[in-house]
Amino acid sequence: MNKLIGLTRNFSSSTSLNAIKTVTIVGGGLMGSGIAQVAAQAGQNVTIIDINSDLLGKAQKSIQTNLTRVGKKLYKGDEAKINSFVQESFERIKVSTKLEDGADVDLIVEAIVEKLDVKQELFNKLDQISPAHTIFATNTSCISVNAIGSGIKRKDKYGGLHFFNPVPVMRLLEVIKCDSTSEETYQAMMEWGKSVGKTCITCKDTPGFVVNRLLGPYSAEAIRMLERGDASAEDIDIAMKLGAGYPMGPLELADFTGLDTKTFVLSNMFEKTGNPVFKPIPLLDKLVSEGKFGRKSGEGFYKYDK
Numbered sequence: 001m002n003k004l005i006g007l008t009r010n011f012s013s014s015t016s017l018n019a020i021k022t023v024t025i026v027g028g029g030l031m032g033s034g035i036a037q038v039a040a041q042a043g044q045n046v047t048i049i050d051i052n053s054d055l056l057g058k059a060q061k062s063i064q065t066n067l068t069r070v071g072k073k074l075y076k077g078d079e080a081k082i083n084s085f086v087q088e089s090f091e092r093i094k095v096s097t098k099l100e101d102g103a104d105v106d107l108i109v110e111a112i113v114e115k116l117d118v119k120q121e122l123f124n125k126l127d128q129i130s131p132a133h134t135i136f137a138t139n140t141s142c143i144s145v146n147a148i149g150s151g152i153k154r155k156d157k158y159g160g161l162h163f164f165n166p167v168p169v170m171r172l173l174e175v176i177k178c179d180s181t182s183e184e185t186y187q188a189m190m191e192w193g194k195s196v197g198k199t200c201i202t203c204k205d206t207p208g209f210v211v212n213r214l215l216g217p218y219s220a221e222a223i224r225m226l227e228r229g230d231a232s233a234e235d236i237d238i239a240m241k242l243g244a245g246y247p248m249g250p251l252e253l254a255d256f257t258g259l260d261t262k263t264f265v266l267s268n269m270f271e272k273t274g275n276p277v278f279k280p281i282p283l284l285d286k287l288v289s290e291g292k293f294g295r296k297s298g299e300g301f302y303k304y305d306k
């Protein structure tokens with residue numbers, strides 16, 4: 001089944017007068033590179049900012065690969081169309097390590113490390129250098145959107161845009177409207193989400209929003225099951241794929257989304273909800289302390305070819 005539902009040959013872009021046409025993604029990692037890809041595919045000009053130039057190079061390579069996957073699906077067998085789709089989309093993406101190179105745009109989406117203080121510092125800096133019309137959004141997995149933006153002046157032009165991994169395939173976008181988000185900004189975020197091929201839902205600024213609040217306990221319990229030795233990682237994953245119809249088992253999904261990010265999310269969910277299901281998991285902490293972050297580091301619960 002074509003999992004890239006929502007992608008059409010005539011890429012939609014918002015038709016409203018204030019359509020978002022220029023986007024900066026801060027953080028060119030797993031998520032930022034995917035968000036940049038879907039915006040570029042939709043005909044928007046994109047800048048990816050990252051503090052790590054090596055990771056910017058990695059992002060460009062993975063975007064090129066994934067644009068080709070999308071192109072092959074859209075233009076089956078027509079090499080000329082596939083190549084022009086990939087080239088035209090890729091040429092819309094610029095990369096830089098300088099924040100000021102991405103400040104003057106219609107929308108900035110933050111997709112940096114899942115740490116409150118680092119996100120706050122970034123938005124406070126951007127608030128100083130971006131023009132008044134620029135909308136800010138965070139792709140946080142579960143940190144309070146209000147807390148992340150607590151230091152910025154443009155609280156009316158700020159909210160949450162939570163994408164799902166891998167961004168070019170997962171059709172959902174959680175749009176989080178803070179009390180301070182203006183209706184105009186909320187509508188612009190919803191329209192932009194649709195313009196990049198997503199089905200948007202709206203939820204309140206609560207820990208884990210919708211998906212992660214439900215996915216969290218499941219994911220945490222799967223790791224504890226492995227830690228107790230109740231079953232092997234392989235069998236836990238096979239069980240949930242064949243027994244519950246999941247496309248990926250919980251442990252391969254954890255490796256896919258990043259064990260480092262999971263520990264940040266877990267501690268935040270425990271702090272904010274007090275739910276014991278989110279208590280620290282020694283096995284997870286051990287893997288992360290050994291630099292085993294999952295696919296992105298070459299090893300997590302499983303080993304991967306680099």
Ligand SMILES: CCCCCCCCCCCCC[C@H](O)CC(=O)SCCNC(=O)CCNC(=O)[C@H](O)C(C)(C)COP(=O)(O)OP(=O)(O)OC[C@H]1O[C@@H](n2cnc3c(N)ncnc32)[C@H](O)[C@@H]1OP(=O)(O)O
Pocket residue numbers: 001002003066067069070073140141142163164165166167168169170211212213215216217219220223247248253257258261262265266269278281284
């Ligand atoms: C201990 C934890 C406690 C607390 C945790 C709290 C919650 C958890 C927090 C974790 C971290 C953050 C989570 C985040 O905030 C929210 C999320 O992102 S949750 C994760 C959501 N994603 C999923 O669940 C993914 C499930 N997996 C799948 O859908 C599929 O396995 C797959 C990834 C799409 C891969 O599909 P497969 O069939 O297995 O493999 P293929 O390689 O054939 O791909 C299928 C199809 O898709 C195309 N494709 C795949 N990847 C890309 C890409 N990156 N770009 C473009 N296209 C892609 C591929 O070409 C195939 O196309 P086809 O040929 O089939 O047409």
Ligand SMILES: NC(=O)c1ccc[n+]([C@@H]2O[C@H](COP(=O)([O-])OP(=O)(O)OC[C@H]3O[C@@H](n4cnc5c(N)ncnc54)[C@H](O)[C@@H]3O)[C@@H](O)[C@H]2O)c1
Pocket residue numbers: 026027028029030031032049050051052055110111112113114115118122139140141142162163164165256257258261296
């Ligand atoms: N991994 C997932 O499945 C997933 C899904 C949805 C949302 N998220 C959220 O998206 C965000 C990014 O997650 P990820 O998995 O892409 O992480 P990642 O580690 O793959 O990428 C983070 C990137 O941010 C860069 N970075 C860190 N601090 C920076 C700064 N101050 N300025 C600029 N760049 C900086 C890093 O160099 C890195 O390239 C997190 O908030 C995470 O919770 C993750």
